[in-house]
Amino acid sequence: DTGVSQDPRHKITKRGQNVTFRCDPISEHNRLYWYRQTLGQGPEFLTYFQNEAQLEKSRLLSDRFSAERPKGSFSTLEIQRTEQGDSAMYLCASSSEAGQGGTEAFFGQGTRLTVV
């Protein structure tokens, strides 16, 4: 499968625990995005990487959230001291660079986080 893959698909954790999610983008894509989606809402932008550089972070990304893409390939999103409000689907997407315009973003199937 050459699409975007995310791991795990589901995660249940107790409030206060730390969790880490992984995303493997399409191999030739240099752009990688993280989004959070709750029921009835569209995906909310969290952060963006171009290669290994994190170029933008949303205000939604509190200091409990950190994302890395150390070698410009896979990325991890860590949430520390989870809260019930963190329960959501975390989506990763990747795209290739194409001049000044945007290009199609391909999404992984997401990691569904439930904080109990």
Add this chain to the structure above:
Amino acid sequence: RKEVEQDPGPFNVPEGATVAFNCTYSNSASQSFFWYRQDCRKEPKLLMSVYSSGNEDGRFTAQLNRASQYISLLIRDSKLSDSATYLCVVTYTGGFKTIFGAGTRLFVKA
């Protein structure tokens, strides 16, 4: 005000109907525009890009009005399989900040 706003749903239409979705965006620096489709409990997938001159893909027609900062999607001859959430997407700042609308749900009934 949200950066990308869409018609509130849901839209309930019979098979064969024509349905139109609207979307407005607030940042005039927006560069690229897309419609994505998201099925229940699935990831979003690109439906079509939106070009300034308007574009059509089968039963789907997308329009962009940069002056009014408005995007539309028209679906003709609706099929049961068109039932999904349609997400309006805007990118800017060199194409990397990609903002999604909240989505409009469509239900097509037999």
